[in-house]
Amino acid sequence: MNNKNSVFIATSLDGYIADKNGGINWLNSVPNPNNDDMGYIEFTSNIDALVMGRKTFETVMGFDVPWPYEKPVFVLSNSLNEIPNSHKDKAVLVKGTLTEVLEQIHSKGYKRLYIDGGTTINNFLKKDLIDEMIITTIPILLGGGSSLFGDLPSELNFELVESKVFLNQLVQNHYKRKNR
Ligand SMILES: NC(=O)c1ccc[n+]([C@@H]2O[C@H](COP(=O)([O-])OP(=O)(O)OC[C@H]3O[C@@H](n4cnc5c(N)ncnc54)[C@H](OP(=O)(O)O)[C@@H]3O)[C@@H](O)[C@H]2O)c1
Numbered sequence: 409m410n411n412k413n414s415v416f417i418a419t420s421l422d423g424y425i426a427d428k429n430g431g432i433n434w435l436n437s438v439p440n441p442n443n444d445d446m447g448y449i450e451f452t453s454n455i456d457a458l459v460m461g462r463k464t465f466e467t468v469m470g471f472d473v474p475w476p477y478e479k480p481v482f483v484l485s486n487s488l489n490e491i492p493n494s495h496k497d498k499a500v501l502v503k504g505t506l507t508e509v510l511e512q513i514h515s516k517g518y519k520r521l522y523i524d525g526g527t528t529i530n531n532f533l534k535k536d537l538i539d540e541m542i543i544t545t546i547p548i549l550l551g552g553g554s555s556l557f558g559d560l561p562s563e564l565n566f567e568l569v570e571s572k573v574f575l576n577q578l579v580q581n582h583y584k585r586k587n588r
Contacts, residue, residue: 461525
């Protein structure tokens with residue numbers, strides 16, 4: 409099976425993944441009475457593990473719900489020396505360059521990875537290590553916050569695979585990398 413790095417994320421109309429206070433409540437700004445998962449369950453059924461930045465990991469640790477992931481979670485951080493005791497059985501800390509980190513994860517048999525967190529996604533994009541992105545746009549302008557995208561050393565071309573509308577309000581675009 410080939411290695412694949414995928415992004416599945418929601419952004420505001422102005423391209424933020426967290427608001428000025430780091431909050432994500434705006435993700436629920438469109439009523440979703442039937443709890444449409446917008447393809448999340450199907451997406452996660454096709455990944456082997458998650459790789460997330462320390463900030464996203466801390467956000468998820470702070471949720472007042474049971475741990476939401478069934479697949480292994482690898483956390484990138486230079487500042488953490490270990491995963492907090494409360495989550496030692498839930499996540500693994502990984503360190504090194506992205507190439508080293510990926511080698512480590514692939515060697516454990518996890519090939520299809522869900523890459524999460526804005527800084528983390530950008531670090532992968534800077535090394536041209538993202539193969540597909542599924543981006544759901546919420547119709548809200550946050551006016552500031554954490555951007556999904558940032559500076560890159562060079563252009564990266566993607567092609568649109570599919571576009572879907574959910575709840576009559578959210579547009580979900582699925583892109584894959586081309587011309588590599
Ligand atoms: N809208 C959505 O769907 C969505 C999805 C995910 C997250 N979010 C939100 O977005 C915010 C987090 O995004 P973010 O951009 O601030 O951060 P992030 O990518 O989750 O975390 C950034 C941190 O990850 C670590 N890191 C990233 N790349 C690394 C590398 N190559 N090597 C070592 N460590 C690395 C660093 O941790 P250290 O500082 O510890 O070294 C860095 O400060 C949170 O508020 C979260 O709730 C929203």
